[in-house]
Each structure stands twice: as structure tokens, then as C-alpha cells.
Amino acid sequence: MHWWFPADASSIGGKVDALFYAILYITGAVFVLTEATLLIFIVKYRHRQGRKAAYVEGSKKAEIIWTAIPAVILVTLALVSLPVWAKIKYYSHFPRDASPLAIEAKQYQWNVTYPGPDGKISSGNDSDDDDFMKVDSLYLVVNQNYVVDLTSRDVVHSFFVPAFRIKQDLVPGMDIKLWMRPTKTGRFEIACAELCGLGHYRMRGLVFVQTPREHAEWLVGQGEASAADSVTAGLKPAPAAAAAPAARGATSRGKGAS
Amino acid sequence: MTASATAAPRGGAPHAGHDDRSFIRKYIASTDHKIIGIQFLFVSLFFLLVGGLLAMGIRWQLGFPGQPMPLGGWLPSGVAPGGVVAPKMYISLVTMHGTFMIFFAVMPLLVGVFANYLIPLKIGAPDMAFPRLNMWSFWVFVLSGLVMLSSLFVLGGPAAAGWTAYAPLSATPDYTGVHLGQQLWCVSIVLFGLSSLLGSVNYITTVVNMRAPGMTWFRLPLSVWALFITAILAILAVPVLAGAVIMLLFDQTIGTHFYLPAAGGQPMMWQHLFWFFGHPEVYILILPAFGIVSDVIANGSRKPIFGYASMVYAMISIAFLGFIVWGHHMFISGMNPTLASYFMVSTIVIAVPSAVKVFNWLATMWRGDLHFTTPMLCAIAFVSMFIIGGLSGIFMASTPVDMYIHGTYFIVAHIHYVLFGGSLFAVFAGIYFWFPKMFGKQLDERWGKVHFALTFIFYNLTFFPMHILGVAGEMRRIYDPTAYAYLRPLQPINVFITINAFLLFLSQFVFAGNVVRTLWKGRKAPLNPWRDNGLEWTTPSPPPHGNFATIPTVYHGPYEYSVPGAAEDYTPVNQPPAAVPEPAR
Numbered sequence: 001m002h003w004w005f006p007a008d009a010s011s012i013g014g015k016v017d018a019l020f021y022a023i024l025y026i027t028g029a030v031f032v033l034t035e036a037t038l039l040i041f042i043v044k045y046r047h048r049q050g051r052k053a054a055y056v057e058g059s060k061k062a063e064i065i066w067t068a069i070p071a072v073i074l075v076t077l078a079l080v081s082l083p084v085w086a087k088i089k090y091y092s093h094f095p096r097d098a099s100p101l102a103i104e105a106k107q108y109q110w111n112v113t114y115p116g117p118d119g120k121i122s123s124g125n126d127s128d129d130d131d132f133m134k135v136d137s138l139y140l141v142v143n144q145n146y147v148v149d150l151t152s153r154d155v156v157h158s159f160f161v162p163a164f165r166i167k168q169d170l171v172p173g174m175d176i177k178l179w180m181r182p183t184k185t186g187r188f189e190i191a192c193a194e195l196c197g198l199g200h201y202r203m204r205g206l207v208f209v210q211t212p213r214e215h216a217e218w219l220v221g222q223g224e225a226s227a228a229d230s231v232t233a234g235l236k237p238a239p240a241a242a243a244a245p246a247a248r249g250a251t252s253r254g255k256g257a258s
Numbered sequence: 259m260t261a262s263a264t265a266a267p268r269g270g271a272p273h274a275g276h277d278d279r280s281f282i283r284k285y286i287a288s289t290d291h292k293i294i295g296i297q298f299l300f301v302s303l304f305f306l307l308v309g310g311l312l313a314m315g316i317r318w319q320l321g322f323p324g325q326p327m328p329l330g331g332w333l334p335s336g337v338a339p340g341g342v343v344a345p346k347m348y349i350s351l352v353t354m355h356g357t358f359m360i361f362f363a364v365m366p367l368l369v370g371v372f373a374n375y376l377i378p379l380k381i382g383a384p385d386m387a388f389p390r391l392n393m394w395s396f397w398v399f400v401l402s403g404l405v406m407l408s409s410l411f412v413l414g415g416p417a418a419a420g421w422t423a424y425a426p427l428s429a430t431p432d433y434t435g436v437h438l439g440q441q442l443w444c445v446s447i448v449l450f451g452l453s454s455l456l457g458s459v460n461y462i463t464t465v466v467n468m469r470a471p472g473m474t475w476f477r478l479p480l481s482v483w484a485l486f487i488t489a490i491l492a493i494l495a496v497p498v499l500a501g502a503v504i505m506l507l508f509d510q511t512i513g514t515h516f517y518l519p520a521a522g523g524q525p526m527m528w529q530h531l532f533w534f535f536g537h538p539e540v541y542i543l544i545l546p547a548f549g550i551v552s553d554v555i556a557n558g559s560r561k562p563i564f565g566y567a568s569m570v571y572a573m574i575s576i577a578f579l580g581f582i583v584w585g586h587h588m589f590i591s592g593m594n595p596t597l598a599s600y601f602m603v604s605t606i607v608i609a610v611p612s613a614v615k616v617f618n619w620l621a622t623m624w625r626g627d628l629h630f631t632t633p634m635l636c637a638i639a640f641v642s643m644f645i646i647g648g649l650s651g652i653f654m655a656s657t658p659v660d661m662y663i664h665g666t667y668f669i670v671a672h673i674h675y676v677l678f679g680g681s682l683f684a685v686f687a688g689i690y691f692w693f694p695k696m697f698g699k700q701l702d703e704r705w706g707k708v709h710f711a712l713t714f715i716f717y718n719l720t721f722f723p724m725h726i727l728g729v730a731g732e733m734r735r736i737y738d739p740t741a742y743a744y745l746r747p748l749q750p751i752n753v754f755i756t757i758n759a760f761l762l763f764l765s766q767f768v769f770a771g772n773v774v775r776t777l778w779k780g781r782k783a784p785l786n787p788w789r790d791n792g793l794e795w796t797t798p799s800p801p802p803h804g805n806f807a808t809i810p811t812v813y814h815g816p817y818e819y820s821v822p823g824a825a826e827d828y829t830p831v832n833q834p835p836a837a838v839p840e841p842a843r
């Protein structure tokens with residue numbers, strides 16, 4: 001039974017988890033102290049025959065203390081969180097050696113565009129476009145940096161890989177970038193985390209994190225697919241590239257825009 | 259009702275003396291703030307039941323995905339084939355549960371009921387400043403509720419874009435298949451906004467202008483302070499929602515593109531406008547609870563509220579900061595991440611006044627003489643649950659942690675700890691406390707405690723495990739969590755939650771039974787059953803039309819309990835100072 005975080009598999013996972021645990025310990029301590037105080041008061045000051053409450057209207061000193069202490073703890077927490085956030089999301093902090101990828105979401109699938117041998121995602125107008133596309137599957141090399149271009153064709157979706165601790169909305173009309181580095185090989189799930197329609201719950205994809213060698217072998221098989229499908233990439237799942245998840249893709253599209 | 263019998267003539271009251279209003283003017287199209295408060299009470303309790311029923315549908319599907327729902331066979335097969343909740347019905351359940359609970363249950367229960375009923379009585383006024391406006395506020399609310407209810411039965415089903423109605427999902431039927439339902443949702447929300455504004459104008463004017471002689475600002479009970487600040491929040495935030503929803507309605511009906519990117523619209527604009535309303539709304543839903551709980555805890559502890567002034571300042575700072583933190587709902591929305599950093603800091607700061615309030619409630623109980631009446635138990639539950647809801651909020655204030663828990667059950671757990679564990683326990687505290695005032699009869703304390711205990715237990719068993727689902731990464735608003743391999747091991751938790759949610763729902767019938775039984779053959783309440791200081795207890799229960807025989811004069815603050823040297827452990831605010839030695843300060 002696994003009733004806690006999924007195993008962490010990305011470069012930022014450890015930092016996010018560490019912050020989570022820091023907050024858990026601080027709030028846990030405050031929780032125990034305040035609730036215990038409440039319980040003690042409930043028992044100790046309960047009404048008994050002849051008991052009279054003390055007439056106390058307040059204490060400026062107490063107010064200052066219990067304003068200042070939470071303020072200091074909370075501001076510290078913000079200061080600790082800021083650099084982690086900057087490292088994850090600020091475009092200026094993105095790694096320079098990252099490989100490009102593009103993900104376009106639509107009801108209810110993830111279209112992943114990979115660069116061809118030129119190592120670039122074309123803007124769609126290039127005649128020598130060698131990009132290729134996969135539906136609902138993201139193949140990555142372990143310990144390699146990726147910068148992903150996120151777009152949506154219809155409504156707001158949210159790209160969520162629990163094992164990577166990464167979540168980012170995809171908004172139609174916007175071009176949003178996301179950075180990530182997987183650190184463990186294996187198969188992980190992609191979920192949509194923003195209500196996007198009736199099929200929201202089945203907008204599921206898979207991440208395959210491979211060793212460089214596995215990835216190279218996998219790439220060989222994609223060559224023909226990319227050649228056959230150089231123009232439509234990024235717009236429509238190509239027949240060859242979408243062969244594996246075809247059944248799912250088809251039903252998704254069928255139930256999409258009505 | 260003994261109203262007409264006990265009303266003594268007094269100058270200035272609109273219907274002083276003999277009350278010759280017709281039945282309709284008295285109980286239906288009433289301009290009496292007390293009747294309006296009671297009307298709000300029953301109508302919003304009905305919507306609480308509707309919201310609760312919808313929640314049961316959600317929980318059935320999550321606990322037992324794909325299995326026929328009990329009584330589900332009664333639903334049309336297009337909605338629930340074979341009694342099984344269909345994905346579309348599920349999304350509608352989620353949307354309408356949130357909508358009914360927030361707009362038609364918790365908000366009117368806190369504001370519609372208590373602002374209307376309590377403000378004039380607590381400040382010593384014969385009625386509201388604008389009684390007719392007040393009547394319209396209620397009837398527009400009923401109309402908006404009926405429009406929302408009717409949307410459940412129209413072709414294509416009710417709204418299915420979440421209570422947050424994120425565009426473009428909500429902006430065109432292309433994405434949900436819902437036409438009329440989503441439009442009715444918009445119409446209803448605009449009407450609701452109108453009702454809320456009419457009420458708020460009234461509450462503000464009444465508090466500013468109609469306080470009895472001696473009822474200075476710093477002698478106002480915290481409940482009145484809270485309702486006054488809430489009304490200011492509503493007047494600033496609700497028009498933004500109404501404007502945003504009108505634009506959404508235009509996108510749906512007359513082909514505008516405010517939120518549709520195909521023609522240059524901005525989906526993000528909806529999110530900014532919605533949350534610019536939505537975050538003050540969070541405080542609209544909790545500030546009145548703060549006020550009610552402060553009154554009840556001081557009374558139940560027989561002690562002055564600890565740090566009255568800082569309680570007021572804390573509420574004012576929460577109200578102010580509430581307008582500059584909306585972006586924390588949008589950390590991962592695609593908003594500039596640098597802006598998110600600012601919103602993290604402002605969000606963290608707003609936790610401080612909330613912490614101050616908790617410490618002051620604890621300090622009020624310290625060295626008190628605690629009487630565990632049902633309202634007091636509900637108020638203590640409020641404090642202890644608000645601690646959990648407040649602390650869990652800190653997780654999502656930290657942007658990197660929010661990136662993981664955003665949109666998961668952790669958020670669902672948090673909002674229910676604040677809105678159910680917080681606001682609803684305060685509503686129960688308020689109903690138990692002021693029921694004798696409203697109806698002249700006291701709710702049975704024994705059944706009240708049974709209701710409290712069952713609610714407290716099943717509430718925690720329902721919502722606490724949701725934190726764990728959230729940490730494990732279960733998304734909210736998904737029809738079938740077992741579609742994901744990593745969520746399948748969590749299914750026993752979902753079953754556990756569902757069973758407890760059913761029991762929580764059933765427990766509320768203890769409350770309903772208590773209300774019906776008390777109204778039918780309850781014993782008459784004493785004049786001041788809780789030995790409270792408030793002005794409302796210096797007039798008969800229920801108070802006559804016009805409230806007070808003569809406008810009272812106020813001599814003390816509202817929390818003069820256990821004053822040394824006094825014969826009683828309470829000092830009504832209108833008791834002349836000669837009768838009691840002023841404590842040394």
C-alpha cells in the first residue's frame with residue numbers, strides 16, 4: 001500500500017519534498033501545541049461549582065509576542081521558498097544545455113513533439129521540418145535537461161507528473177515554458193490537473209525515462225515516422241506516430257468538441 | 259409569535275404599537291429584518307441540503323466508481339445509465355455542489371441570516387436603514403436560487419465547468435456540451451451578486467448610522483464588526499464577479515470573445531477577475547464566523563474577549579490583505595512566476611492576523627469558567643478545526659509546494675477544513691445560540707450535543723484523509739481515480755471517506771429533527787438563556803416589530819463578563835454604570 005508521495009524522480013523533487021517536510025514539521029509542532037493548549041484549557045477551566053472566571057481584558061505584550069513569532073517564522077518560510085521557486089520556474093534560471101520539446105494539449109490528449117536530427121522544434125513553417133510527434137507518451141533521457149513548450153488547442157489543461165513534482169497549466173493562446181530533468185529511469189504517469197471537460201479523468205499520458213542507449217535505439221524507430229509525417233507534426237497525431245495509442249486517441253477525439 | 263402582544267408603543271418605530279400588517283406583509287413580503295433573517299435561514303438550510311445531496315453523489319462515484327448508485331435508477335438514463343453516474347453528471351455534481359454550498363448555503367447562512375437578524379438587535383436599532391431594500395435582497399436571492407435550481411433540470415444538464423467556471427471551458431458549449439445550463443449559471447450568479455450588494459449597502463449604512471446612544475465603534479460586538487467588514491468586502495468584490503460573469507454570458511450568447519483566444523480573448527483574464535473576487539470571498543465566508551465565534555466563546559468562557567482591539571485590527575488587516583493575495587490561486591496558471599513570488603509573500607503575511615485571532619480565542623478561554631453548551635462546543639470545534647485549515651493553508655502558500663499539491667485533494671481538504679470545520683461549525687454555533695431569540699424556544703441541548711458529536715467525528719473522518727490523498731497526488735474533479743495506476747492503491751481511503759461522508763450527511767437529520775421538534779413543541783426559552791450581555795437579550799423573544807420598546811442606551815463594551823465585585827457574572831451593555839462598580843483598568 002502506497003499512501004504517500006510517489007517516489008521522487010526529478011532534479012527538483014527533493015527540494016519540493018524538503019520544503020513540504022519543513023512546513024509539515026513546523027505546522028505539526030504548532031498544531032500539537034495549540035490543540036494541546038485548547039484541550040488543557042477545556043479540562044482545567046471547565047465549569048465547576050463556585051468557579052469564577054478571571055477578569056482579564058488582554059495583554060499588549062502577549063499580542064506583540066504572538067504577532068511577531070508567527071510573522072518571523074512565516075517570512076522565513078517565504079524567504080526559503082523563493083530561491084527554490086526561482087530555480088524551478090524563472091525563465092532566467094533555465095539550464096542552457098536543455099533539449100527542446102513541445103507539448104500541445106487538447107481534449108483529452110497530450111501531443112508531444114520531438115525535434116528531429118537538427119535538434120530543434122520547427123515553428124511549423126519550415127520546409128525541412130524533421131520533427132516527429134507522439135500522442136500521450138513522453139520519452140526522455142535520464143539526467144538530461146529539457147525545456148518544454150506548453151500550449152493548448154482548446155481549454156486550460158494542467159501538465160502534472162506526480163513523480164517529478166511538476167505541474168504547469170497550459171493555456172490556449174499562451175506559450176508557456178517548463179524546465180525539467182528526470183533523475184530516474186522508468187515509467188511514470190502524466191495527469192491532467194485542471195478540469196478540462198468530461199474526459200478530464202482519462203487525459204492520462206506516460207513518461208518513459210530511458211538511459212541514453214535505450215533512447216538512441218528508440219529514436220532509430222522514429223526516423224521513418226518523422227519522415228512520413230514532417231508537415232502535420234504538432235497539429236495532428238500522425239498515423240504512424242500515433243499507432244500505439246490509436247484506440248485511446250480515437251475515442252478521445254470522438255468525444256471531444258461536440 | 260407573541261410579537262404584537264408584547265410590542266409597546268415607542269416613538270420613531272415604523273409600526274409602533276399595534277401591529278396590523280397582513281399575513282403576507284408580515285411573513286412573506288416582510289420588511290422586518292428579523293423575518294428576513296429567518297427567511298434566509300430556512301431557504302439557505304434548504305440549499306445546504308441540496309449541496310449535501312450533490313456531495314453524496316460525488317462521494318458515491320469516488321468510493322465505488324462505475325457501480326450503480328442507490329436510487330440512481332430514478333435518474334434519466336441519459337444522465338446516469340443504469341443508475342451509474344456518467345462522467346458528465348459527475349462534473350455537473352462537482353460544479354453544482356461547489357456553487358450551491360458557497361453561494362447559496364454558507365454565504366447566506368453567515369451573512370443573510372446573521373447580518374440581517376443580529377445587526378439591528380445588537381446595535382439597538384428598530385430595523386435596518388433600508389427595510390425595503392432588505393426585502394428585495396432576500397427575494398432576489400430566492401430568484402437566483404430558483405434559477406440555479408432550475409438549471410439542474412434543463413436539456414443538456416447544469417453547468418459543468420467547475421464552480422470556478424474557468425474560461426474557455428465555460429465560455430462556449432463546444433467544450434462541455436452544456437448550453438442553457440451554463441447560461442443559467444451565469445444569470446443566477448449575477449442575480450446573486452445583486453442580492454448580496456443590496457444587503458451589503460444596508461448593513462454598512464445601518465452600522466454607521468443607527469447605533470444606539472453609547473454604542474461606540476469600540477463597543478460593537480465582534481460579530482457586528484465582522485459583519486460590517488464583510489459587507490465592505492462584498493461591496494468591493496462582488497461587482498467584479500458580476501462584471502466577469504456578464505462578460506462570460508456574452509461570450510456564450512452573443513458571440514463576444516472576452517475569454518476566447520481564437521479571436522484574441524484572454525482566458526487568464528477570467529482567472530484574474532474571478533480570483534480578485536474569489537479571495538475576498540474566502541474571507542466573506544470566514545469573517546462572520548470569526549465574529550459569531552468570538553461572541554460565543556466570550557459568553558461560554560464567562561470572560562471578556564482577550565485583546566478586543568487586536569481582534570478588530572486583525573479582521574481589518576485580513577480584509578485589506580484579502581484584496582492583494584488573489585494570485586495565490588494562480589501560481590501555476592502561467593502567470594509570470596516573478597509575480598507569483600510577490601503573491602507568495604503577501605499570502606504568507608495574511609496568515610499572521612489569522613494566527614493572532616486563534617491565540618486570542620485560546621487566551622479568552624484561559625482562566626475562564628467554561629460552560630460547554632452546544633453553541634460553545636461548536637465554537638470550540640471551530641477554533642480547533644480552523645487551526646488545521648489555517649495551517650494546511652501554509653503548504654499552499656509556499657509556491658514550490660503548491661506546484662505539487664495545487665489541484666489535488668490537499669486543496670479539497672483545506673477548503674473543507676475552513677468552510678465546513680470553520681464556517682459551518684460557526685453557523686451551527688450561531689443557530690444554537692440565537693435560536694431562542696429567533697423563535698422564543700430553545701433547541702434541545704441533549705440532541706444538540708448528539709448532533710455536535712456526530713458531526714465533529716464524521717466530519718474529521720471524512721475530510722482529514724483527503725490530505726493524504728492530496729499528498730499522494732490524487733487530483734480533484736476526476737471522475738474515476740482508478741484510471742491512474744499510481745492512484746489505485748488509494749482506493750480504500752476513498753471508500754472510507756465515502757462511508758463517513760454518508761454518515762456525516764445522515765447526522766444532519768439529528769439537527770433537522772431537533773429544529774422541527776423544538777418549533778413544534780419545544781419549551782419556552784427564558785429571556786436570557788445564555789446570560790449574555792448583548793442588547794438583543796434585553797427585549798422579548800422573539801422581539802416585537804420595531805425591536806425595542808425604547809431605544810436603549812449603551813454603557814459598556816460587549817464582553818463585560820465576571821466583572822469583579824458584580825453580583826452576576828455578566829453585565830448587560832445597557833445596564834447603567836451606577837449599578838455596577840467599574841473595574842480598575
